[in-house]
Amino acid sequence: MQRGFEGVFAELTLGPALSRAELQALCDKHGLPSADAAALSESAERLHVYRDLVRGNLREAIQLSMPRSMARLGPLFDEYFDRFLRERAPRTHYLRDVTPELLAFCAPSWAGDARVASYLGDLARHESLHIEVSALPALPRGHVAAPLTLEQGVELSAALTLVHYRHAVHELPEDEADRSVPAERSVSLLVYRSPEHEVRYLELTPVACGIVERLLSGDSLGGSVQGAAAAAGATLTEAVLVGAAQLLADLAERGVVWGPKISDRDPG
Amino acid sequence: MPRPEPKAVSPSPLDGIGLGLRWDFLEEVVDGPQLPLDFFEVSPENYMRRGGYYPAQLEQLQARYPLVTHGLTLSIGALDEPDAEYLRELRAEIERTKSPFHSDHLCFSSAGGRSLHELLPLQQSRENLRRVGERARRMSDVLGVPFALENITYYLHPGRAELPELEFLSGVLDASGAGLLLDVNNVYVNSLNHGFDARAFIAALDLSRVVELHVAGHTRQASGLLLDTHGAPVADPVLELLGFTLSLTGPRPVLLERDNHIPALSELLREVETLRGIYDAAVRSYHAARV
Numbered sequence: 001m002q003r004g005f006e007g008v009f010a011e012l013t014l015g016p017a018l019s020r021a022e023l024q025a026l027c028d029k030h031g032l033p034s035a036d037a038a039a040l041s042e043s044a045e046r047l048h049v050y051r052d053l054v055r056g057n058l059r060e061a062i063q064l065s066m067p068r069s070m071a072r073l074g075p076l077f078d079e080y081f082d083r084f085l086r087e088r089a090p091r092t093h094y095l096r097d098v099t100p101e102l103l104a105f106c107a108p109s110w111a112g113d114a115r116v117a118s119y120l121g122d123l124a125r126h127e128s129l130h131i132e133v134s135a136l137p138a139l140p141r142g143h144v145a146a147p148l149t150l151e152q153g154v155e156l157s158a159a160l161t162l163v164h165y166r167h168a169v170h171e172l173p174e175d176e177a178d179r180s181v182p183a184e185r186s187v188s189l190l191v192y193r194s195p196e197h198e199v200r201y202l203e204l205t206p207v208a209c210g211i212v213e214r215l216l217s218g219d220s221l222g223g224s225v226q227g228a229a230a231a232a233g234a235t236l237t238e239a240v241l242v243g244a245a246q247l248l249a250d251l252a253e254r255g256v257v258w259g260p261k262i263s264d265r266d267p268g
Numbered sequence: 269m270p271r272p273e274p275k276a277v278s279p280s281p282l283d284g285i286g287l288g289l290r291w292d293f294l295e296e297v298v299d300g301p302q303l304p305l306d307f308f309e310v311s312p313e314n315y316m317r318r319g320g321y322y323p324a325q326l327e328q329l330q331a332r333y334p335l336v337t338h339g340l341t342l343s344i345g346a347l348d349e350p351d352a353e354y355l356r357e358l359r360a361e362i363e364r365t366k367s368p369f370h371s372d373h374l375c376f377s378s379a380g381g382r383s384l385h386e387l388l389p390l391q392q393s394r395e396n397l398r399r400v401g402e403r404a405r406r407m408s409d410v411l412g413v414p415f416a417l418e419n420i421t422y423y424l425h426p427g428r429a430e431l432p433e434l435e436f437l438s439g440v441l442d443a444s445g446a447g448l449l450l451d452v453n454n455v456y457v458n459s460l461n462h463g464f465d466a467r468a469f470i471a472a473l474d475l476s477r478v479v480e481l482h483v484a485g486h487t488r489q490a491s492g493l494l495l496d497t498h499g500a501p502v503a504d505p506v507l508e509l510l511g512f513t514l515s516l517t518g519p520r521p522v523l524l525e526r527d528n529h530i531p532a533l534s535e536l537l538r539e540v541e542t543l544r545g546i547y548d549a550a551v552r553s554y555h556a557a558r559v
Binding site for chain 1: 313317318319320321322324341345346347351354376379380381382383384385386388390391393395396399423424425426427428489491493495
């Protein structure tokens with residue numbers, strides 16, 4: 001019986017608003033005995049209280065993490081919010097993770113929907129990342145006094161992510177009323193949490209991005225610099241090496257680079 | 269083979285008046301002087317499986333105040349077993365906060381893998397009593413601390429009720445050995461929405477199971493339905509019901525909850541002062557009646 005009630009509550013709160021007759025059909029679909037279905041139908045108005053509560057809680061959580069995207073989507077947001085609730089629904093215990101779930105569901109559809117601005121997916125992802133990165137689990141910071149070497153990997157803060165946009169949405173004003181359109185260009189952005197727990201953003205050049213990507217995948221420092229330069233079609237000139245050294249110094253200053261990869265360190 | 273007895277909750281290791289910790293005033297509490305509060309209650313879902321500012325602040329707070337965890341998304345009444353990963357993370361958070369016990373709500377909040385993020389009422393049936401009672405019995409071992417259930421506000425009963433709320437709640441507690449987190453505002457709201465005597469309901473409970481009391485504000489809809497919004501000061505009838513309850517239970521930790529329209533901390537502390545007056549008078553009355 002509990003399964004039947006769960007089905008009714010889920011469809012009623014996540015699906016479209018139902019008339020009393022439709023509620024009766026929903027109860028039948030979920031196999032509720034007629035007497036229980038009748039009792040529920042008598043409480044149809046109060047069932048809608050739960051519908052408002054469920055949807056209100058979820059909407060509020062999303063509003064908190066992507067207010068500018070919601071404002072720009074306008075009524076389209078409601079259309080996609082309804083679809084998300086109806087076809088997928090949140091799976092997470094954590095309200096802060098509802099927005100990433102919504103975006104994972106919506107992104108493919110937005111890309112093919114001419115009514116949704118082409119940059120909207122990037123903007124929503126960018127907004128959502130603020131809460132996501134602020135909450136990323138942190139690893140205990142080990143001893144990092146040793147200097148970096150080309151042969152070793154580099155220990156990076158766990159509280160970061162590297163994202164790629166097709167639009168410079170990170171340059172848009174914070175104002176929710178703003179409707180300016182971001183420049184269309186490839187952007188690689190390092191989003192990280194500082195030691196002071198602030199979420200910060202650093203736009204990376206293709207070579208710098210390549211280095212960070214390779215370091216994140218566990219390559220040695222030397223291999224990362226070489227690989228990134230080659231991928232960008234650059235030769236390993238002194239300028240590239242100086243640039244890499246400056247990048248690492250900058251990232252260390254920001255608390256992103258901690259030191260040589262812990263697993264690569266000389267145990268002696 | 270006899271079933272193992274769950275870890276006993278009572279007597280509660282906490283006492284006095286506490287406040288539900290909210291991010292709106294977290295920094296003020298952490299950075300400010302010691303407040304006249306005996307404990308804070310935290311929603312572990314806001315701090316577990318994450319890093320950053322809020323867990324760091326909580327760690328600082330923990331050095332100055334006792335903490336107790338009160339969960340939101342266990343969904344103990346859902347048909348599916350609780351999420352094992354969630355339970356592992358929850359246990360770790362309980363250990364981190366050194367919470368003396370953990371509580372969640374007698375309800376379901378998920379359905380077939382979908383998380384609804386709302387406390388939904390269970391059918392008050394013998395089958396649910398048995399099933400939820402058995403699951404709640406296991407929680408103290410799973411979580412490593414005694415476990416307690418809170419009576420929720422319900423705006424309707426799903427389907428036919430085989431049992432009245434009092435019998436269902438008491439039956440689940442008896443079957444599980446769990447403590448009772450008695451939300452006095454919920455009893456009041458339910459009594460008006462469903463037409464029963466709140467004092468008689470409380471007096472009929474096995475009050476030796478009570479490990480904590482909650483109070484909060486509610487609002488009235490145009491239809492007359494009371495909603496447990498936690499968005500207003502505690503109403504006078506709920507304060508009176510709290511005094512009545514404490515005069516029966518004796519000293520128990522009392523928690524002020526506020527989740528919406530959160531006012532300045534100073535205003536919440538004035539409410540705490542009011543609660544302390546009620547608490548002191550009721551506990552005096554409790555002891556006087558036993559001399």
